[in-house]
Amino acid sequence: MAAGEGQDALAQEFVQFAVEAGVLRFGQFRTKAGRDSPYFFNAGLFDDGAKLGRLAQFYARRIVASGVEFDMLFGPAYKGIPLAAAVAIELARLGRNVPFAYNRKEAKDHGEGGTLVGAPLRGRVLIVDDVMSAGTAARESIALIQSAGATPHAMAIALDRQEKATEDGRDVDHSAVQYVRDRLGLQVCAIARLADLLDYLQRQAADALGTHHAAVLAYRERYGVID
Template sequence: MVTDSAQTVEQGASQARLAQDFVRFAVDSGVLRFGEFKTKAGRMSPYFFNAGLFDDGAKLGRLAQFYAQALLASGVEFDMVFGPAYKGIPLAATVAVELARLGKNVPFAYNRKEAKDHGEGGTLVGAPLQGKVLIIDDVMSAGTAARESIALIRAAGATPHAIAIALDRQEKATENGQDVDHSAVQYVRRELGMQVCAIAKLADLLQYLSAGGGDTQMREHHERVLAYRQRYGVND
C-alpha cells in the first residue's frame, strides 16, 4: 500500500525530473542562452529565455508535452485554456492538442491585439470564455500581460483561475522603476489569488548548471547565474 507521504515524495521527484529535462531541452534548443542580456527591468542578466525560438514543429510539440505534463501533475483545475497575443497563441493551441491526446480535451481561445471590425468582429477568437480559465504564456516578468488577460477574461464573464508558464525566473519585480520584495509570480498568487504552474524555475536551472561537474563553462555559468539570483532573487 502506498502512503500519502510516499506518493507526495514520488510526485515531487517526478516534477523535479520533468523540470531538469525541460531545462536541458531549452538549452539544447538554443532557447535558453547564456551571456549578457538586458531585461525589461534594465538589469544585465547572465541568461535569457526566448520561447519564440521554439520555432519548428518538433520543438513546439515537445514544449507542449512539457506544459501538459506539468499541468496534469500539478492538479490545477481548469475548464479551458487561453493564449494571450502573441506568444501565447501557439502555446495555447499546441497545449490544448497535447492535453486532448492525454485524455483532457478542453476548449481554447485567444485574443487579437487589434479589434476586428468585420466578420465576427471583436478581439476574441475561438471558444467562448467561460468557467475556470487557464492562461498559458512563456514567462512572467512584470505581470502586465497577465493583468491584461485577467481583465479581458473577467469582462467576458469567465473566471481567470490559473496561469501556466515555462520558466519562473524567481526574481524581484519592479514597480515605478524600483525593485520590490516579490516576484510577478508571487504577486499573481498572493494578490490576485490565482494558481501558477511553472514547468521549471531558476532554482532548477542552477541545479542543472551545478550538475555540469568539471565542465569549466558550466561552472562559470552557474557562478554568474547564482550571483544574479543572490542580488535579485526572491524566496518562495
C-alpha cells in the first residue's frame, strides 16, 4: 500500500523494512528509562550485508534530502561504527565521497594510539547513530569532536522516538532529539519518527499488525513530546 497524501514516503518505506527485518517489534518491552513500551527498535538486528546495505541507503537518502551540510562522518562506538562506514560507502555511490572516523572506547597504547580511528576529524562533522534516548552518547561524541578541533554540526539517526527524556530518574518536557537540537545546537535528521510509525500502523488496520496502533498511540499520549 502506498503512503497517503501528507505522509513521508521514505519514512513509511523504512518502517516497513524495519518490521520485515525483525528490527521493529511489538509487544511489551522495558526501555532504558524504565517505561513499558509497546514497541522496540533494535538496530543491532540489521545484522547481515543485505540489511546493512539497505539501511545505509535509507540514511544516505535522508541525509541528502535534508540538505544538511557536512564535511565528514563520525560513528560513535559501538553501533555507530558500522553505520558510519556503511553510510560513507552509500554516499560515495551517490557521488558524495566523504571521509569517516570513529572512536574506540578503550584507548590504544601502541601503534597509532589514542581513541580515534580513521580520517582526521576536520570541518563540520555529521554524527551517525541509531537512536537517542538521553543525549548522553551525543554529548560524548561532541566532546571528542571538539577536542580534535573539528565542529560537531549535525546528527543522523534511524528513529526519533519523540518521547520525553529522563533526567535523574524523572521525566522532562523535551526529548533527547530536542535536547540535542535546541540546547546543543546540532541539526538532527531522522529517517523516521514515532509519528511515521503510527501512520504505518494505521494503514495496516485490516491486518494483525494494525492491532498495535492503539497501544503505541496510548504510549505517545502518555510520554510523547510536541515538536
